Amino acid sequence: MTISSPRAEILTIGDEILFGQIIDTNTQWIGTQLTDIGIRPVRKTSVGDNKTDILDAFKAASLRADVVIVTGGLGPTRDDITKHTFCEYFGTELEINQEALTLITGFFAKRGRVMTELNTQQAALPKNCTYIPNLWGTAPGMWFEKDNVIYVSLPGVPFEMKSLMEFEILPRLKKIFSTQIIQHKSVRTIGIGESFLAEKIAPWEDALPENIKLAYLPHFGHVKLRLTGTGTDQALLDEQLQAQVETLLPYISEHVYGFDNDEMETVIGSLLKNNNATVATAESCTGGFVASQITSVPGSSGYFEGSVVSYSNEVKMNVLGVSKETLETFGAVSEQTAREMAEGARKLLNTTYAISTTGIAGPDGGTAEKPVGTVWIACATPDETFTQLLTLRNIRKINVEMTSSYALNLLRKTILKSNLEVKN
């Protein structure tokens, strides 16, 4: 198949999306992934669990797209009708796919769970489909080709959909539609807003060559700068992108914590491992979120000892050893309390570093002097303790996420600073 500029339509099936019962994040993700491999999404369509509407959407999509990605409507229960509709659309019927049946049977056996007739029926696939094994759930992926249009059907569960796309569908699509090479290179920043970044790097951005585009991808205190290069020579393109990143860095080095798929928690993990150091957290307003971020990294038990979530003043005093005087004089949300929490956790949990958070996450609890979003964070080291005041203005969940990011960044900067001091 040779198509110079392949077009895609993303189709979701399910009343729950139409009625607004769930927020659809699948199609956003699929949109980025297709764009990344040079396939242009030209339409997104959502229809309900209704055969006529689905058939109509298949037909309409086939007239404007080379690839139709369909998600949803594949679960074991009766409200799912995607497979039957595919059969009608292609004029075929379902038959049990032995390979799928074996996989599903294994899935249940491994979990020691009994398989029902409904589960067996998940292995029934339209005769004309190419079976795409789903190693992450029980609904198989399906691949159809008809009249130069590719139809891909995936389960709607985000984790299963993403895994199938990443390991099976995107590589196949790339092979079929390999016209130009599209290469990304990202620089990850924290603690500087999108518009300030844009001003700082304007001279560099203005000088970017035609074949390299820049996108600002902001996310709660972070901004990912993504360079997308297009070309025909892989080595040359890599070289070009690398050179651009090197020109960019001096403008914003203090804000850069990583590249490409680096996450703050993995960057922290590598730094701690490389320095044979350990860390603990003492959390009030983040309620365990910082610890759960750190431990989301496989192997974090190598450098993370533990955490004390001290939501009440009693726990701050009795477990972390924050002094009663400090709490009475300065309050729980104060530089002094943050400092004593971090120092207390470092001692109690016996680590190289400890970070602490204390603040007002909201929606209640704010005062004129300390409004919602007032947060103190601290990082204790064997020698000294660094503190930082945050002034956030978001909803509870986002205040917690941003506090966590800034606390991890304070740890990152502290480790780098200690390294520098040791070297000097």
Next chain:
Amino acid sequence: MTISSPRAEILTIGDEILFGQIIDTNTQWIGTQLTDIGIRPVRKTSVGDNKTDILDAFKAASLRADVVIVTGGLGPTRDDITKHTFCEYFGTELEINQEALTLITGFFAKRGRVMTELNTQQAALPKNCTYIPNLWGTAPGMWFEKDNVIYVSLPGVPFEMKSLMEFEILPRLKKIFSTQIIQHKSVRTIGIGESFLAEKIAPWEDALPENIKLAYLPHFGHVKLRLTGTGTDQALLDEQLQAQVETLLPYISEHVYGFDNDEMETVIGSLLKNNNATVATAESCTGGFVASQITSVPGSSGYFEGSVVSYSNEVKMNVLGVSKETLETFGAVSEQTAREMAEGARKLLNTTYAISTTGIAGPDGGTAEKPVGTVWIACATPDETFTQLLTLRNIRKINVEMTSSYALNLLRKTILKSNLEVKN
């Protein structure tokens, strides 16, 4: 206009949605709002900033919907493609709307900002539209009627769109289409798979009346059963749905933890508050995730004291008081360790209840005897400690989320059991 069952299409305009640069939350919200007033969303469509595609989408929508809600493509910096396309679609042209111009001029004056020619052009509207004043931004809303179809055009900025819908559009639509009512009622279950649920409730599901539909919405160990009822009499419909829920409950009562928008962590919160009880967590494999779930609820400081995340054996022993013998004899992932962690946390943090988690989240650390996904959880009360073995088979992140849900559910069942015992 009298239409018995009005149908709506929601149309978004903008490359940024197609390419996945932003997550579209507008259409989810619009879906819930339309459903609530008895207008049934039958399709959602997203097209790019491209006149041909927009015209095509208008035409197609007008054939299947009574109301077409269009968002996006109205900002001052882009080429106002939506308005021009509406003009072409309706065979009319733009003219400055004086009322809109006055409002926009006032908007800038009030903020002491200079108004540009681009902003003036925002007051230019298709001649055939009913002007809908936007008090929250500079892009006016527009209302069109043609061949018995209503077209509503709104800016894509979520806050402006929502305000315009709430104060202007929904009241108008309600007045025009006061016919059918659509009502939802959800039952939330945990710890039973979709297909097992389906088998258990099959007799009930088969006996559902024509006007009530059932959907299974699974999410990591949880399944939400959503009933959607259609009718003309609100009280009767409420009664019907309630009666169906009551008939359903005996089939699955042990798995039900809430209804409608109840989340496990809010259910726990209410139970604790109502019982004047407090809780703490002792977490190993969940790394603080359970605490962060509990504290995601505003006001959780009223019943949550804190947590010890004991990732290392040292912290398990030195802070939580797990005995060295237990760890050496049974290992960190064992019923005995889970029990001592919960009991230690309850004592240290001085709470009514404490829940603990210890297991192998993966991807590494599994053995033949204790493979990845082997998790023990416990819940300590003043009188006794309950334990439970989980056998999960997922990736790290999901193993953590599922463990957290099951641990909170164990707490829920324990509180309910204590209540029962007190009453007996």
